[in-house]
Amino acid sequence: MRRIKLTIAYDGTNYAGYQVQPNGNTIQAEVEAVLARMHGQRVKVVASGRTDARVHAKGQVLHFDTHLQMPADRFVKALNAMLPDDIHACSAEETETSFHARYGAKRKEYRYVIRQDVDPFRRHHAVTVTYPLDVERMRQALAHLVGTHDFTSFSVTKAEVEDRVRTIYEAELVETGEEMYFRFVGSGFLYNQVRIMVGTVLDVGRGKYEPRDIERMLAEKDRRVAGITAPPHGLYLWNVNYEKVD
Structure with missing residues (x-):
């Protein structure tokens, strides 16, 4: 075989x-x-x-x-x-027959696409956010997510795994004309983790939380302290890397 x-x-x-x-x-x-x-x-x-x-x-x-x-x-x-x-x-x-698509993955990249004007042709592929967003505040919030943390506050309450420690190598917000996207590169992600992180950072952008509140949310390890779960249709599994991380 x-x-x-x-x-x-x-x-x-x-x-x-x-x-x-x-x-x-x-x-x-x-x-x-x-x-x-x-x-x-x-x-x-x-x-x-x-x-x-x-x-x-x-x-x-x-x-x-x-x-x-x-x-x-x-x-x-x-x-x-x-x-x-x-x-x-x-x-x-x-x-090689030892290759395993799931267990061999070293890094995954997810992107989450949002836009602030309605486009019916993008309704299934980007999430429309109609309220004003402070991009600089969101970038400050993203910086607090980088590193190795217990992401309990950013995962569903009844997760299938007990170990909720993950490493995020990169977290950024990229503006591309009419749209912008969140980009996360990490060792792996918990169920709904990216969508909860995006929802929380959007709440920072609209003024509901301060950027530094991300640190408090991580420390409390309680899903109730973080923000909303962003809708699914803005999320893309972008890349999976199998090379050893230095």
């Missing part, structure tokens, strides 16, 4: 998330269905992590094992011929 590392992009608008579930179509189900047609049997794919309903990806990484002998890069053309238009195979390469 050969192991293939596959990178895909998808528009999550019409999906109930990445992971297979009883109710609602998912990204994983679509990819596995195409691979099953190619192999004549079920092929399980493993992802770097799951994304929620309406969340998008530019660089989701999967792995799967195959007995097919065709060159790895031909999987891209074959998959794209059968996948729906809102899921796209970007690249494929053969890798």
Whole structure:
């Protein structure tokens, strides 16, 4: 058996998330269905992590094992011929059988896109914020999130993991004309962590909290002290890196 590392992009608008579930179509189900047609049997794919309903990806990484002998890069053309238009195979390469899309990830990058004017053509891909925002205050708040912290206050109360310590290497706000996006690079992220961080920093931008309140929220380790959870459709899993972090 050969192991293939596959990178895909998808528009999550019409999906109930990445992971297979009883109710609602998912990204994983679509990819596995195409691979099953190619192999004549079920092929399980493993992802770097799951994304929620309406969340998008530019660089989701999967792995799967195959007995097919065709060159790895031909999987891209074959998959794209059968996948729906809102899921796209970007690249494929053969890798060592020890490679694991989830457990081997060293860094992940998420982006969250917002805009301050209504655009019906972007309604599924960016979150419209109609109230004034102080960008400098938001950047000050983001600086407090960088580093290794217990992010209990920025995760759902009933998280599946007990260890909520994560490292954020970069946190920035980038302005790009009519839109802006939050960019987070970290060792890994808790369930809803990025959306809660974004919601909280937006609350700083509108004057509900001070930038330094982020330090207090981290110290209190209580979800109730942080801000709102931002909507899912502004969130993108942008990149997954497997290189060792110095």
